[in-house]
Amino acid sequence: MSQISCPECAAENGLNADIEMNEIIVCQDCGVDLEIISLDPPTVDLAPIEEEDWGE
Amino acid sequence: MKKSPRIGVLYSRVRVEEKWIFAAFEQRGIDYEKLDNRKIKFDLENPTPWLQYDAILERSINYNRGLYALRILNSWGIPTVNTASVAEICGDKVSTTSILAQAGVPQPRTMVAFTPESALEAIESIGYPVVMKPVVGSWGRLLAKINDRDAAEAILEHKSILGSYHHSIFYCQEYVEKQGRDIRATVFGDEVISAMFRKSEHWLTNTARGATGEKCEITPEMEKLCLKAAHAVGGGLLAVDLLEHPKKGLLVNEINHNMEFHTVQPISGLDIAGMFVDYILKIARQRS
Structure with missing residues (x-):
């Protein structure tokens, strides 16, 4: 399982094998939303903050 | 031989629904492309880069990005699911309520007003409790259940002073x-x-x-x-x-x-992601 380090709290998080580009994961330690910005090597950044017109 | 349709999927975030949709495209061997709405550009006088797509499935979380993209794509004759017109109506609660009222669809009683004073009159003519909703928004955000006049006055003042202008389009609805x-x-x-x-x-x-x-x-x-x-x-x-x-x-x-279906898919037992793909293919084949 690949590991990524949370840019917010530096906790190590495991990634599932079927992870997708731009998928959002939640840091298991601090709870921040992280976005997958590269698959090779696995890299994350803080996910965009929810905006007013977001929805379904 | 008729070529296989090429589909674009416009998205903001890859939620579980998008993962299921991508998987359904792959299971069917369909030629599709993931289009991150943070990276796309439209040259309004040159549709050529977009004409490669036989249809676009619009899955943006951002309502406005999705709406403007649909308007442009539809103006170029590119089929989309849903259409710009549908997004325009459904994304704005005043538009939705007006269209449904015109069609005789039963709804909670709704009034719209443009100033705090007239909104207060509207609220009191409906009777407490009343629900106030932003005209654009989702996920239950910024909805207020107003139980009495004190709360109504406070909410109306906050919306008119603290909110952007569209929060002063006061959409007031009967509480059910x-x-x-x-x-x-x-x-x-x-x-x-x-x-x-x-x-x-x-x-x-x-x-x-x-x-x-x-x-x-x-x-x-x-x-x-x-x-x-x-x-x-x-x-x-x-x-x-x-x-x-x-x-x-x-x-x-x-x-x-632009529905989310992470709850309904497992409850219904239906392959809704697969049904999305089959639907967009049907739209695309009507064109190609």
């Missing part, structure tokens, strides 16, 4: 005592494919706010109402939210043009 649940019906074209109760002890029953889903039988009344509402807004792939009014019966509360 819904016994802890509403109904989310999923409409694909001319068919209601599923319905589920969304249950919560909170007056808001959005799953984004923690409500849980439970399978609901599709009654003939529900089916007829959902199809009438869906046709009124232009049809397509739609999630129709219904309230069970104790006296008036089923009312249409809102219609979502």
Whole structure:
């Protein structure tokens, strides 16, 4: 399982094998939303903050 | 030999729904491209880069990005699911309510006003409690259940002073005592494919706010109402939210043009992601 380090709290998080580009994961330690910005090597950044017109 | 259609999927975030949709494209061996709406550009006088797509499935979380993209794509004759017109109606609660009223679809009583003073009059003519909603927004955000005049005055002042201008389009609606649940019906074209109760002890029953889903039988009344509402807004792939009014019966509360289905897919047992793909392919094949 690949590991990524949370840019917010530096906790190590495991990634599932079927992870997708731009998928959002939640840091298991601090709870921040992280976005997958590269698959090779696995890299994350803080996910965009929810905006007013977001929805379904 | 007829070529296989090429589909673009416009998205903001890869949620579980997008993962399921991508997987369904791959299972069917369909030529598709993921289009991150943060990276795309439209040269309004040159549609050529976009004409490679036989249809675009629009799955943006950002309502405005999705709407403007659909307007441009439709102006170039590129089929989309849903269309710009449907997104325009469903994404704006005043538009939705107006169109549904014109079509004779039963809804909670709704009034619209443009100043705090006239909104207060509207609220009091409906009678407390009243629900105020932003005209654009989702997931139950910024909704207010107003139980008395003190609360009404405070909310109206806050909305007019602290909010951006569109928060001063005051959308005031009768509060429906819904016994802890509403109904989310999923409409694909001319068919209601599923319905589920969304249950919560909170007056808001959005799953984004923690409500849980439970399978609901599709009654003939529900089916007829959902199809009438869906046709009124232009049809397509739609999630129709219904309230069970104790006296008036089923009312249409809102219609979502870009539905999330992470709760309904497992509850219904349907492959909704696969149905999305089959639907967009049908739209694309009509063109190619």
